[in-house]
Amino acid sequence: MYSRIIKHPKDKSFFLFGPRGTGKTTWLKANFKSAIYLDLLDAELFNDLLARPDRLKKIIPPGFRDWVILDEVQRVPLLLHEVHRLIEDSHFKFILTGSSARKLKQKEINLLAGRALTYHMYPLTALELKSDFNIQHSLKWGHLPSTFSEADPKKYLESYISTYLREEIQNEGLTRNLGAFSRFLETASFSQGAVLNISSVAQDSGINRKVVENYFSILEDLMIAHRVPIFTKKAKRKIIAHPKFYFFDAGVYRAIRPKGPYDLPEETDGAAIETLIFQELRAINSYLDLGYEIFYWRTVDQVEVDLIMYGENGLKAIEIKRTSKLNQRDFHGLKSFSKDYPMAKCYLLYGGDRKLFENNIEVIPIEEFLKNIDSYLK
DSSP states (O other): OOOOOOOOOSSSOEEEEOOTTSSHHHHHHHHOTTSEEEETTSHHHHHHHHHOGGGHHHHSOTTOOSEEEEETGGGSTTHHHHHHHHHHHHOOEEEEEESOOTGGGSTTOOOOTTTOEEEEOOSOOHHHHGGGOOHHHHHHHOSOGGGGTSSOHHHHHHHHHHHIIIIIIITTTSOSOHHHHHHHHHHHHTTBTEEOOHHHHHHHHTOOHHHHHHHHHHHHHTTSEEEEOBOOTTOSSOBOOOOEEEESOHHHHHHHSOOOTTSOHHHHHHHHHHHHHHHHHHHHHHHTTOOOEEEEEEBTTOOEEEEEEEETTEEEEEEEOOOSSOOGGGGHHHHHHHHHOTTOEEEEEESSSOOEEETTEEEEEHHHHHHTHHHHHO
């Protein structure tokens, strides 16, 4: 098992959110060995607590001072009322994991404001993989922990997608039409790392636009996809309004993306590289509590920078090129952004193996950046 960067509070209850398969349960069992572990995927426990949330108190010994873990708490959202009471009255410490935020967003659900912190678990990072980090594996299979231990990562990822559809989408009643949702997933994969046009996705998948909008919301609530907003701070040019779209992991994206004779490798490879860097930025930003928000920048004249990091640690502009050879056109977006935002630190990540400088733009090999990502963000 890999050592994870994520840190946790010592004496305060907390939520731990993250997509299935990111290693939440493995990490908890390795780091909280004396905890009471309650898995709400267990049918008997689920039925007991669904019927009577107050039964939770009877499971915990009086005076217990270690952690109580409720795994997949979103399956019984009303249980959080009882958790709240037990924190207040009995001073128990809870770890509440979830792979979906959808049911927890309902108005009557108690999210323990002020009584529980919130943390997130992401796929493995290059910093956590250390010597096991291999860029070719990362781009082909992604960073879900099981892709490093399973004999057949391809089969694992195919199973992962179908399990998500069955257990998270269908069993949770998020949509009745699993066929339409599967068709939507494939169509959405062509928007990976691109400006999202919901009307086009609806047309291409043959699904009503409002339904497609709801499907995108489901993906975000399950934490398996994200929309990245446009950077508009003190904009000096006319900026487009639509967000960019990413599935949360390069391997998951490639498993969803249909493949055929007309699908050029450079299309999927380019999106996979951008996805890998995006997921690493999100993870390290969260784990190290760096405080960045992640955006992208694009003008109506199609001048673009792939990712913008904005926060108390500064302004970072990141352009990503899969090629090992660069030309002046590759620097156009960063130079335009730097002209509008002179305080920005600009990075161009590329498939070469040498660090270079182009005026105020630092050119960095992708592998070098990922292996030292924390130093570039601080």
